[in-house]
Structure formats: C-alpha cells, structure tokens
Amino acid sequence: MSKANLLDRRQVVSTLLANRKDIVAIGGLGASTNDMCAAGDHARNFYLWGGMGGAAMIGLGLALAQPKLPVLVITGDGEMLMGMGSLATIGLQKPANLSIAVLDNEAYGETGGQTSHTSAAADLVGIARACGINDSRAVTTMAEIEAFAKAVHDVSAGPRFANVKIDSAGLERILPTRDGTYIVNRIRADLGFQPI
Amino acid sequence: MHARADAADTASDWPDDIFATLQRFDVRQVPYVPDAGHSKLIQRVLDSSTMRGIALTTEEEGVALLAGAWAGGQRGVLLMQSSGVGNCINMLSLIPILRFPFLTLVTMRGEWGEFNPWQVPMGSTTQGVFELSGVKVLRASHAAEVPAVLEAAASQAYNALTPTAVLLSQRLIGAKVFTK
Numbered sequence: 001m002s003k004a005n006l007l008d009r010r011q012v013v014s015t016l017l018a019n020r021k022d023i024v025a026i027g028g029l030g031a032s033t034n035d036m037c038a039a040g041d042h043a044r045n046f047y048l049w050g051g052m053g054g055a056a057m058i059g060l061g062l063a064l065a066q067p068k069l070p071v072l073v074i075t076g077d078g079e080m081l082m083g084m085g086s087l088a089t090i091g092l093q094k095p096a097n098l099s100i101a102v103l104d105n106e107a108y109g110e111t112g113g114q115t116s117h118t119s120a121a122a123d124l125v126g127i128a129r130a131c132g133i134n135d136s137r138a139v140t141t142m143a144e145i146e147a148f149a150k151a152v153h154d155v156s157a158g159p160r161f162a163n164v165k166i167d168s169a170g171l172e173r174i175l176p177t178r179d180g181t182y183i184v185n186r187i188r189a190d191l192g193f194q195p196i
Numbered sequence: 197m198h199a200r201a202d203a204a205d206t207a208s209d210w211p212d213d214i215f216a217t218l219q220r221f222d223v224r225q226v227p228y229v230p231d232a233g234h235s236k237l238i239q240r241v242l243d244s245s246t247m248r249g250i251a252l253t254t255e256e257e258g259v260a261l262l263a264g265a266w267a268g269g270q271r272g273v274l275l276m277q278s279s280g281v282g283n284c285i286n287m288l289s290l291i292p293i294l295r296f297p298f299l300t301l302v303t304m305r306g307e308w309g310e311f312n313p314w315q316v317p318m319g320s321t322t323q324g325v326f327e328l329s330g331v332k333v334l335r336a337s338h339a340a341e342v343p344a345v346l347e348a349a350a351s352q353a354y355n356a357l358t359p360t361a362v363l364l365s366q367r368l369i370g371a372k373v374f375t376k
Contacts, residue, residue, distance in 0.1 A: 026264075046267060051290045054260030061264025061272070064225060064248060069268075085253030086260075092251060180293035187267045196357060 006167035007142065009103050013074060014039040015142065016101060016149045021070075023152065024062055024187065027176075028055035028075025030110045032103055036074055037176035043190040047176040047183055053082030056100055060090050063098035063159075066191065070097055070152050077104040077118045077163075084127060090159055091132025097155035100128075101148065105168040113168065128161040135160035208339040210368065211236035214301065215244075217346040218273055221354055223247060223299075225265045225272035227258035233303030233369035234275045255280035256287040259298070266296035271354055274300040278322040278363075279315065288329040291359045298331065299353035300361045309371035326361045337365040 013035040017025060026046040027033030032055075033047045046062075048055055059073035080087075080102045090098065106119035118124060129136040139145060139162045148162045177183060185195065214237055218226075226241045227250040228234065241249040252258050258274040265272045276284075281302060291298045305312070306319020323333050332352070336345040345362060352358040366372075 024268075046264075050293065051260060051263075051287055053256070054263070054287055054290065057257045057260035058264035058267070060250075061225060061261040061266075061270075062268040063264075064250075065265050065268025065270040083257070083260075086257050088253050089250065089257055180290075181295040184263070184267050184294045184296065188269065191267075191269060193269045196355070 005140065006105075006165050007140070007145070008169075009035050009105070009166040010038055010171060011142065012101075012103065012145050012164055012166060015145050016072065016074065016152070017042075018149065020044075021153065023070045023072050024066070024191075026055050026059050026062070026071070026073045026075075028052075028073065028079040030076045030079060031171070032075045032079070033176060034174050035103070038174035041176065043186050045176065045183075046187060049178050049180070052079055053086075055079055056083050056086040056090060059098055059100065060086070060093060060095060063095040064093065067095070067097055068155060070099065070155050071095075072152050073098070073100045075100070075102055076109070077102055077106060077116050077124065078108045080124060081117055081122065087128050087131040087133065087161070091128075094132065094159060096158045098159045099148070099152045099161070100159070101162045101164060103166050104163050105166050107168050109168060109170065118163075124163045125161070128163075133159050133161045137162045139164040210336075210339040210342040211240065213343045214346055215240040217343065217350055219244075219246065221350045222271060223273050223350075224270040225250060225261065226275060227252050227261045227272065228275035229255050229258075229277070229280050231275070231277035231303045232372065233277065233364060234301070237301075238275065255283045258300075259284050259287040259290060262298060263290050263294050263296050266294075271297055274298075276300065277303045278305050278319045281322045281325050281361075282318050285325060285329060288331065292330050295357055297354045297357055298359040299349060300331075301364060302361055303364045303369050304366045305372070306366075308366040310366065311372065311374060323363065331359040331361050333361050333363060335363045335365060337367045339368060342368070
C-alpha cells in the first residue's frame with residue numbers, strides 16, 4: 001500500500017543520530033544497520049548482521065545495564081515483527097532510557113521487496129502501546145522525527161517507540177564492519193570496560 | 197492437577213546453591229521463561245536486590261538480552277526448560293559472533309520417567325542442539341553435585357567465555373506427573 005509523503009530513511013537516521021552525545025545505538029539486521037553506518041561510524045554503534053528479531057532485546061539488555069545512558073534501537077518492520085514478543089517484555093520492564101525507532105517501508109527490502117504485515121494489517125504502534133509502551137508514536141513528518149530525536153535523550157521518560165513510515169527506495173549500501181567481536185568490544189571500551 | 201513423583205531431591209536446597217553461585221559471580225540480569233523446576237530460583241532472583249529477573253515471551257529473547265547486557269558491562273544467565281532450547285537456535289549464533297559470556301540453566305523434560313510424550317522429542321535433542329550450536333553441556337543429576345557443576349559452569353562461562361549450558365536433570369527436579 002503506497003502512500004504519499006513517505007520519509008527518506010537516511011535522512012531519518014541521520015537526524016536521529018545528528019546530536020547523539022552519549023547514545024548507544026543498535027542497528028537491526030538489514031538496511032537499518034547500513035543507514036546507521038551511512039550516518040557516520042561511531043564507537044557506540046552496535047551493527048547487527050544476523051540474529052533477526054533480536055535488536056530490541058539487545059537494546060533492553062544494554063538499557064538495563066546502563067540506565068543513565070540513552071539507548072536507541074533502529075530497526076526495520078520485518079525485524080521488529082520477528083521480535084514482536086520483545087515489545088511485551090520491554091513493556092513489562094519499562095526501561096526509562098530505551099527508545100525504539102522502526103523504519104517501516106512495509107516490505108522486506110533485503111530479500112526482494114516482498115510486502116510485510118505492516119503493509120495491510122499489522123499496526124506496530126498499536127501493538128507497542130498495547131504491550132505497555134505508553135509513548136508510542138506513528139511518525140510521518142521530519143518535525144516528528146526531530147521531536148523524537150530530542151526525546152531519546154530523556155532517560156527518565158521511556159520506554160518510547162516510534163514507527164516511521166519511509167519510502168521503499170533501494171539505496172547504495174553503506175556497509176559497516178562485520179566483525180561482531182570488534183563491534184561489542186569497541187562499545188565496551190568506550191563505556192570504560194576492560195577486556196576479560 | 198499435577199504433583200511431583202520420585203522427588204528425592206526436591207526438598208533439598210539446590211536452587212539456593214545455584215542462587216549463591218550466581219551471586220558470587222556477580223550475575224545481574226536473569227532472563228527466564230518460567231518452569232516449575234526453576235520456580236524457587238526464579239523467586240530468589242525476583243526477591244534479590246542485585247539481580248533483575250526478566251520475564252520473556254520466548255527464550256531466544258534471552259540470548260539477545262545477554263548480548264546487550266554484556267555490551268553494557270553486565271553478566272547474565274538464561275533460565276529455561278528443555279523445550280525452550282529449540283526456540284533459541286538461530287539466536288545462539290550471536291554467541292560466537294559477538295563473543296559474550298553465555299550461561300544457561302535448563303530444567304529437563306522428556307527424560308527420566310517422563311509422563312508426557314510431547315516433551316520427549318525436544319528433551320531428547322536438547323544436548324545435541326547445544327553441542328551443534330557450539331555450547332558446552334554440563335549436567336547435574338543429584339542435589340549434591342549441583343554446587344560443583346554450577347561453579348565449573350559459571351567459571352568457564354564468565355572467565356573463559358566458553359558458552360555453557362547446565363542441564364538440570366528430571367531426576368534432580370522430580371518427574372512431573374499428572375493426576376485427575
């Protein structure tokens with residue numbers, strides 16, 4: 001179901017991370033992790049190349065471990081649908097420093113553009129809200145993205161969820177590092193943890 | 197209604213032994229899908245001021261959660277029953293890729309006097325699934341061996357980053373029987 005005025009995913013992600021300060025950002029498997037890299041590599045970027053459905057839970061584990069840091073999960077509609085139960089888990093834990101932004105192009109862009117459940121039926125905002133994430137927003141404008149980007153830094157008022165309707169344009173792939181151990185240890189080092 | 201048969205070890209304090217070991221290893225996040233065999237340990241965790249019990253909707257959530265916890269500087273342990281191991285398989289791939297400490301305690305079904313045939317297929321493949329996924333398996337069948345097994349498991353998981361599962365056998369937790 002195509003709609004007018006869909007947002008540009010790269011512009012959305014670069015706006016979310018423009019003034020990131022101490023944000024730890026998790027990019028879900030697929031184009032989302034590439035978008036995060038396109039916005040600029042960073043020691044606190046957790047790029048996923050697998051573990052589909054796990055992005056929000058990685059965010060929860062990080063948010064609970066570091067309650068004073070803003071933790072932002074940026075993922076796609078397909079990845080979020082696979083981990084839908086994690087919205088119930090997050091709604092129960094209510095980590096005040098966790099934010100989730102879903103880049104919703106209503107399709108599995110990496111596998112040929114097959115339509116996803118959000119194209120016709122599933123309402124991720126309604127699901128997140130019904131799971132107890134009270135601040136759940138349907139985002140359709142860049143002004144709303146800017147407001148969400150600002151809210152992410154408030155680590156006392158989450159969890160929050162935003163479903164962002166984006167266009168389904170295929171963009172040049174900007175590939176982050178695929179070395180998972182490097183990715184995790186770089187985050188840990190930036191947070192002040194020593195190797196084992 | 198159900199009760200426990202062959203429950204020689206159920207009156208013992210092995211869940212308290214597990215809790216004490218986890219506390220000593222500074223475990224902070226305890227994701228779980230409930231199981232009767234874990235009920236006492238889960239209650240100890242929920243009553244704890246240093247550990248956070250995190251109820252999951254499915255076990256694979258716990259694998260991803262532990263990866264995030266480690267990136268943020270905390271250790272965790274995943275509590276589940278043998279049926280849940282199958283739910284984790286793809287997410288277990290995060291463990292060698294991200295190289296975070298992974299310890300899981302699994303209460304076994306489908307063995308040692310199992311009443312319910314539906315538990316047997318997954319219970320029979322639990323150990324094989326872990327081993328194919330690169331997770332070392334230790335087993336405790338009697339209350340007396342729980343402390344030593346837990347100590348070894350926690351030590352190799354947290355100190356040597358050796359992914360480890362402890363299977364708590366149905367002989368230890370007591371076979372579940374259903375009565376009218």
